[in-house]
Amino acid sequence: MLFNPLACVSRLLKWIFSTVSVFLNNISRPFVKWLLRKTTGLCELQRICYCEPNGAPRIHGIEKSLRNSKSVKVKTLLQYLDRAAIENRFSTPVSAAKIISNTVQTICSIKNIRLDVHQPFTKLFGDSVSIIWGYCQLMHDLEKLKGTRYDAENQEHELKLLELWDHLMPERKLESRVSNSWKNIGFQGDDPKTDFRGMGLLGLDNLSFFAHNYPDVARQVLSHSNHPKHGYSFAIVGINLTHLAYSMWKDGSAKTHVYNLCSQQQQGSSPSLLHFHRFYCYLFVEFDKLWMNEKPASIMEFGRIRSQFEKSIRLFLFQRNCLFKLNIPIEHV
Incomplete structure (x- = not known):
């Protein structure tokens, strides 16, 4: 890598400016x-x-x-x-x-x-x-x-997973618990439990909430994900969006939306898991819209589109009056 003196000087000036600003603020703020x-x-x-x-x-x-x-x-x-x-x-x-x-x-x-x-x-x-x-x-x-890792021996975990299938594929009965059919809703292999490693039970809970509370919307998004030319893995992308949502809440970026939302509700209700699930559903619907608008040639463009999507969401979260509202209508493809 070539040495770039201008870049070094620029970084040094930014550091100096930041340090001086913090120093002056610490001095002036008490006064x-x-x-x-x-x-x-x-x-x-x-x-x-x-x-x-x-x-x-x-x-x-x-x-x-x-x-x-x-x-x-x-x-x-x-x-x-x-x-x-x-x-x-x-x-x-x-x-x-x-x-x-x-x-x-x-x-x-x-x-x-x-x-x-x-x-x-x-x-x-x-x-x-x-x-x-x-x-x-x-x-x-x-x-x-x-x-919390997905546990196949835990009946509550298993029931939630099977209900996810029923909500997304109501007209088709699952052949068996371990089956190639799981790929039809976007899991990677025959047993979905391996796909929840990164986000644990939170990933399953998000998918379940979306499919249970907005079944028509979830199934329409699923149909988009199965598009013959511009499809993507519904469940895998869903778990990836759980990671995105979690990251935004973890680093505080989502506070603008959450604070505005809770303060509008009666008596300033506290944030709840319901708020997180709805935030996730918003991300899923909006990501699907962007994906279908972009019409990517292959799944290899997922990184680019996800990065573009995250940037747009974070820019909106930066606004003081930011408040995400889930727009239910989904266009058919």
């Missing part, structure tokens, strides 16, 4: 926060709650403010919330309400916020905390599903 507190009489969390639009802008702002706090008391509070998410304590309404109430009271004590004067803060901040740590809890659940 700016102090100045705004003195002039407005509101702490940073209050300003975010009152001034930022409902949804991702507000929730992202609150999350960033809490995570960047230098306060030992705030850091201790965050450890408490993180532990609650790990222990799945946001799952029950009573437990979640108690955690949120304690969090609001603790923050008001730390920030000297009078609840009798700033009553709206309680709900705005509390709903945001519920969504932020509900997302954290859900990520732990997704990790468990991803790490």
Whole structure:
């Protein structure tokens, strides 16, 4: 590889600019926060709650403010919330309400916020905390599903797999549990269990949700995947899209969509597995549309099209008002 001095200089300048920006921000941020507190009489969390639009802008702002706090008391509070998410304590309404109430009271004590004067803060901040740590809890659940290997000896796993066939191929009975027929819905071999290695039970759960809740759409997408010229492996691509969805939730890219979605629902409901499944279904339908529009000459173009698809999704997720909605109608080919 030839040495490119211009490229090296460019990378060095970017590093210097990034380092200086971070340094200046670390120096100026405390002063700016102090100045705004003195002039407005509101702490940073209050300003975010009152001034930022409902949804991702507000929730992202609150999350960033809490995570960047230098306060030992705030850091201790965050450890408490993180532990609650790990222990799945946001799952029950009573437990979640108690955690949120304690969090609001603790923050008001730390920030000297009078609840009798700033009553709206309680709900705005509390709903945001519920969504932020509900997302954290859900990520732990997704990790468990991803790490759970498909077990052919587990009757629940086997039943879910067989139901997947029934939903996708209702007019055709499966010949046997291990059969070449599985290739008709896009698995690689005679036994689908080997295809779930990468994403574990999460891959099967996604496929099952899509086929069970949107059977007509799933079967139409399956027919596209069996196109004689532009087909692809339905199940394998589905598992690959599980990986894409999981990656976007893991690295936080999907938070914009999730935060906007949850904040629009009644009482700022926490993220749930249902939200992840629906996000996955959206990806599958949109990927199928792109694939059929591209009309690839062979499956060898999968890498290019997937990369193009991921880029477009991530660009949309970068927008503050991003909200994916599943468009059910699918064109026939």
